[in-house]
Amino acid sequence: MATQVDSAAASEGDAFREEVRQFLAENFPAELKGKNNALASVEGPTEESDAQRQWREAMGARGWGTPTWPKEYGGGGLTKPQARILDQEMAKIGAFNPIGGMGVMMFGPTLLEYGSEEQKKEHIPPICRGEIRWCQGYSEPNAGSDLANLQTMAEDKGEHYLVNGQKTWTSGGQWADKCFCLVRTDRSDKHKGISFLLIDMDTPGVEVRPITMISGASPFCETFFTDVKVPKENLVGEEGNGWTIGKRLLQHERTNLSGGGSMARLMGASIADVAKHYVGTDADGRIDDPVLRDRIADFEIRWNSFLLTARRAVEESKAQGGVSEISSVLKKLGTKLGQERAEMAIEIMGLQGLGWEGEGFTDKELAGVRGWLFGKATTIYGGSTEIQNNIIAKRVLGMLDHQ
Amino acid sequence: MAILNEEQEMLRDMARDWASKESPVTEWRKVRAGGQPEAFSRDAYSAMADMGWTGVIIPEEHGGSDFGWLSAGLVIEELGKTLTASPLIANTVAASAIILGGSEEQKAAWLPKLASGEAIATLAIDESARHNPAAIETSAAGGKVSGTKAFVHEAHSADLFVVAAKDGLYLxxxxxxxxxxxxxxxxxxxxxxxxFDDAPAQKLEGGGDDLLEQVLDRARILTACEMLGMAQAVFDTTLDYLKQRVQFNQVLATFQSLQHRMADLFGDLAQMRSAVEGGLQALDSGFGVARAATIAKAEANRVLHAISREGLQLHGGIGMTDEYDIGFYLKRARVLEASWGSTPWLRGRFAGISGY
Structure with a gap:
């Protein structure tokens, strides 16, 4: 019996694969092969070419940029095995998903879980079509690791909320259309006084200032709210339920921040190739420094077991449904390894690996330096490593709070 | 945990149940007190054989169940948790050598006995204290082998040795x-x-030029499974201890410095599990075995080393006593770390496989 079911499923899979191939053949512009999308880029948006727009619109119309989201809100309505087939077929021809960003990675899944029917109908379809950029209004100058200490106030004015306060580290704030925000609706209770509010970035009273980081220009911004009027219908969930919704969203964020795939892309060439280029090889093709070779192998083994862990977490979450607290483990491991790799790359290159700008350095070398510096943020944002350790100890391991 | 099928879940649950009820660490204490050189309970091994664990990777036509390597690994992990002493790994890996390289006659002669537990086999490969399969001096001529093998695991109970000679493997x-x-x-x-002094021997003619490495990769992966069980047990025991031990009027688990150390180990353990399961899955799929085995054993070495040290430290003085089990894990850990590839050796192999 089992084999009959399996083969039925397999033939359905084959039919779907054929459908995907046909769609890609008809819609993916050859000139975009191997290029990634503007929306998901950390450096910020670039001018969208005709081909890019055409590809985004084709995927958006089909809902395949958000393949497993419900069809009724503009998603693809695909099963997970079908979504995997879509990924595989795109990878085969150098195509990519042109629809990404915080709306897809964090906000959308959270709104699908907690939003009202009206909110889902309003906000999910533009995310699926890749038309709207979202940014995250969480951290404040005095609410970093202690996020629940946030003070941005949303005062109930009957028709609307009046928002005053300051957010920081609003990644991509300067390019965003909308912001999902944690705001305070009640000063009397630290956690239950927090609500989850959606704010249009072009509302009067919203001001965004980019922050210059140790790595130079960055997508991070400060965002100021001065007497900003926000319609009541932009509240997600109940008033005072923002901490629960906000934490759920962070689990999606952590899963994405640690995601082996995106980290691997950020890391570029293998560290062994960097060593071969800058240190050289012996007659047998080995890195010409046995100590360095040993350290690289040590790193690569641990990196590989991390990638296997990320894959295992995906498989387990598919089997069990939804993201889990393993996201804290992945975030902690992935970011630490990423930093270790960047430090090693710089060390291997010597002073050539420390160029800031100008002559004498390749673009790759300069990008590597900025990446190394920017990468220091990864163990701080999205809940610092120390916060992840607290979460693992308390929620996963059941170690009690300090009495 | 890898996604298991129903069969594998049943096998894992059965092994977990048996190990915790029939073979807790107190059973190892009895074996130790008995002082026999073969150092395991024949009754326990018979029970394992009756449950089919000795034949998990052996084809059905030769008396096994052919459940595959992930299944074998699940059982071995559970036995590792309670330090169950047995030649199960040695026997399984030696059987795999016959499956990979044996003639039909050799398979028919040995596999049914190894599957039923009637006979026990083990590997005799290394000739010095450090794993080095490239330095084998044992020679074979006229159906006889001569040479000396160092630190052969489970040698005392072995009816059959799979011996590495310069030109291949011999039974x-x-x-x-x-x-x-x-x-x-x-x-x-x-x-x-x-x-071995002109000992009568039969060559394993099949399996290709890299038969020895294929067999060693199986030894590395199954050993890593035992190490995973041990690491999990030390972690769980330590966590329980921290939750009940009171000092300064507080249970130790409430101290943040200890919480963060446990969180670090938890992350390490997650990586170790992924690496070990990756090795088993590679064996079952037949793809990328050498690389996966190297990662599995290297991560098992790294993480069990760390957990066995931290576990003892976090137990404090009581961990230094023979009355507590934690020391057994530390001592077994180092023996397994040194077997079938130390950490530096595995790094060198990984670099070689990866082309640098």
Whole structure:
């Protein structure tokens, strides 16, 4: 019996694969092969070419940029095995998903879980079509690791909320259309006084200032709210339920921040190739420094077991449904390894690996330096490593709070 | 945990149940007190054989169940948790050598006995204290092998040795031309120097030029499974201890410095599990075995090393006593870390496989 079911499923899979191939053949512009999308880029948006727009619109119309989201809100309505087939077929021809960003990675899944029917109908379809950029209004100058200490106030004015306060580290704030925000609706209770509010970035009273980081220009911004009027219908969930919704969203964020795939892309060439280029090889093709070779192998083994862990977490979450607290483990491991790799790359290159700008350095070398510096943020944002350790100890391991 | 099928879940649950009820660490204490050189309970091994664990990777036509390597690994992990002493790994890996390289006659002669537990086999590969399969001096001529093997695991109970000679692997029965000299290591399990002096031998002709490496990769992965079980047990025991031990009027688990150390180990353990399961899945799929085995054993070495040290430290003084089990894990850990590839050796192999 089992084999009959399996083969039925397999033939359905084959039919779907054929459908995907046909769609890609008809819609993916050859000139975009191997290029990634503007929306998901950390450096910020670039001018969208005709081909890019055409590809985004084709995927958006089909809902395949958000393949497993419900069809009724503009998603693809695909099963997970079908979504995997879509990924595989795109990878085969150098195509990519042109629809990404915080709306897809964090906000959308959270709104699908907690939003009202009206909110889902309003906000999910533009995310699926890749038309709207979202940014995250969480951290404040005095609410970093202690996020629940946030003070941005949303005062109930009957028709609307009046928002005053300051957010920081609003990644991509300067390019965003909308912001999902944690705001305070009640000063009397630290956690239950927090609500989850959606704010249009072009509302009067919203001001965004980019922050210059140790790595130079960055997508991070400060965002100021001065007497900003926000319609009541932009509240997600109940008033005072923002901490629960906000934490759920962070689990999606952590899963994405640690995601082996995106980290691997950020890391570029293998560290062994960097060593071969800058240190050289012996007659047998080995890195010409046995100590360095040993350290690289040590790193690569641990990196590989991390990638296997990320894959295992995906498989387990598919089997069990939804993201889990393993996201804290992945975030902690992935970011630490990423930093270790960047430090090693710089060390291997010597002073050539420390160029800031100008002559004498390749673009790759300069990008590597900025990446190394920017990468220091990864163990701080999205809940610092120390916060992840607290979460693992308390929620996963059941170690009690300090009495 | 890898996604298991129903069969595998049943096998895992059965092994977990048996190990915790029939073979807790107190059983190892009894074996130790008995002082026999083979250092395991024959009754326990018979029970394992009756449950089919000795034949998990052996084809059905030769008396096994052919459930695959992930299944074998699940059982071995559970047995590792309670430090169950047995030649199960040695026997399974030696059987795999016959499956990979044996003739039909050799398979028919040995696999049914190894599957039923009637006979026990083990590997005799290394000739010095450090794993180095590239430095084998044992020679074979005219159907006989001569050479000396160092620190052979489970040598005392072995009816059959899978012996590495310069030109390949040979089957040598314990008997004529075979002599053992015990080597008592800190884990107090069965180890011996085994000398072969014109011992009658049959070559394993199949399996290709890299048969030895294929067999060693199976030894690395299954050993890593035992190490995973041990690491999980040390972690769980330590966590329980931290939750009940009170100092300064507080349970130790409430101290943040200890919480963060446990969180670090938890992350390490997650990586170790992924690496070990990756090795088993590679064996079942037949794809990328050498690389996956290297990652599995290297991560098992790294993480069990860390957890066995931290576990003892976090137990404080009580962890130094023979009355507590934690020391057994530390001592067994180092023996397994040194077997089938130390960490530096595995890094060198990984670099070689990866082309740098």
């Amino acid at each position: 040598v029965e314990n008997g004529q031309g075979v002599s053992l000299s015990s080597r008592k290591l800190v884990d107090l399990r069965s180890h011996a120097e085994v000398s």
